[in-house]
Amino acid sequence: MTISNGGSVDLRSDTLTRPTAAMRRAMAEALVGDDVYREDPTVNALEERVAELFGHEAALFVPSGTMGNQIGLRLVCEPGQEVLGDADAHVLTYEMGAAAALFGLSSRTVVSEGGRLSADQLIAQVRPHGDWHLTATAAIAVENTHNRGGGLVQPLAELERLFEWSRTAGVNVHLDGARVFNASVASGVPLSTYGRLADTASVCLSKGLGAPVGSVLVAGAERIAAARLWRKRLGGGMRQVGVLAAAAAYALGHHLDRLAEDHEHARLLAERLGVDPATVETNMVVVDDVPAPAVAEAARAQGVLVGQVSARRVRLVTHLDVDRAGVEHAAKVLTQVIGDLAGR
Numbered sequence: 001m002t003i004s005n006g007g008s009v010d011l012r013s014d015t016l017t018r019p020t021a022a023m024r025r026a027m028a029e030a031l032v033g034d035d036v037y038r039e040d041p042t043v044n045a046l047e048e049r050v051a052e053l054f055g056h057e058a059a060l061f062v063p064s065g066t067m068g069n070q071i072g073l074r075l076v077c078e079p080g081q082e083v084l085g086d087a088d089a090h091v092l093t094y095e096m097g098a099a100a101a102l103f104g105l106s107s108r109t110v111v112s113e114g115g116r117l118s119a120d121q122l123i124a125q126v127r128p129h130g131d132w133h134l135t136a137t138a139a140i141a142v143e144n145t146h147n148r149g150g151g152l153v154q155p156l157a158e159l160e161r162l163f164e165w166s167r168t169a170g171v172n173v174h175l176d177g178a179r180v181f182n183a184s185v186a187s188g189v190p191l192s193t194y195g196r197l198a199d200t201a202s203v204c205l206s207k208g209l210g211a212p213v214g215s216v217l218v219a220g221a222e223r224i225a226a227a228r229l230w231r232k233r234l235g236g237g238m239r240q241v242g243v244l245a246a247a248a249a250y251a252l253g254h255h256l257d258r259l260a261e262d263h264e265h266a267r268l269l270a271e272r273l274g275v276d277p278a279t280v281e282t283n284m285v286v287v288d289d290v291p292a293p294a295v296a297e298a299a300r301a302q303g304v305l306v307g308q309v310s311a312r313r314v315r316l317v318t319h320l321d322v323d324r325a326g327v328e329h330a331a332k333v334l335t336q337v338i339g340d341l342a343g344r
């Protein structure tokens, strides 16, 4: 059984993966230069590769998904304009009000069914430009897979309909693609398709793909030139960062197809825990109606770490550092812990 952090099976998040030995070798051997001067060949190569994968002109390596998202939003939204998104969207829920705090962007939300995108629901809420009362909707943020939606893959037809509509409406679409690689592996929809359905997209190498750090923002060349300035302003101009880009490139080259294994592990966990398998589309399992803090504490005592989303919900995320034996062990511990707590 592969053990992750501190000898436990750590299902709190796929952000917890540690670089493998082979990834560390790639990092050690990376050619580097000062990336603020754009002289780091490993970063330049990574940016070109990710831009191409998503069918965009250019890309920018950034330290985190949060920075990728927030710069992405700033590129498509001016201060005083609004971003429209799902009420559970990571960009509006977990990024500490960054769009407002840093950029003066307003936001508005729709409550969707478990994070599932409905183009019509969003379109109905868009407010026009040029009205002297209204806050103009400049951008719509979509998330694929959807984190608080338990890793659900957004329906392609809805993404297509929204993007098509946005072309005539003068509204931009930003994709929070922290786990778009999981979406693509699960749905078979190419990354380039997801890419072409967004004006700006932030994709993470440090989630399921297993790089220790790093996300990439993709967009048109002009927008990425502006993004480079924003990144520097925010203190995200990194120097010999090819050591991290090498990990990201390694992850892309070696850990993409294996995401299917994480998805299978998530289904297995769900099955063992009596969670409806239809709710498991990628690498997350949401267990509802359990006393989350007590479950987390009792499971931790037996070496299984789970995420607490709310008082009655825990989240299990499968990833590179949890193998089949780890999943089996976690299923056994959690079945017992949840059963014991229910019996009390």
Ligand code: TLP
Residues within 6 Å of the ligand: 012, 013, 014, 015, 063, 064, 065, 066, 067, 069, 090, 091, 094, 143, 145, 146, 147, 176, 178, 179, 204, 206, 215
């Ligand atoms: N999500 C983290 C926590 O912030 C909740 C996790 O453990 O799932 N977009 C999405 C959809 C995300 O899930 C995350 C991370 C981010 C953006 C932010 O990425 P980082 O942590 O690199 O800033």
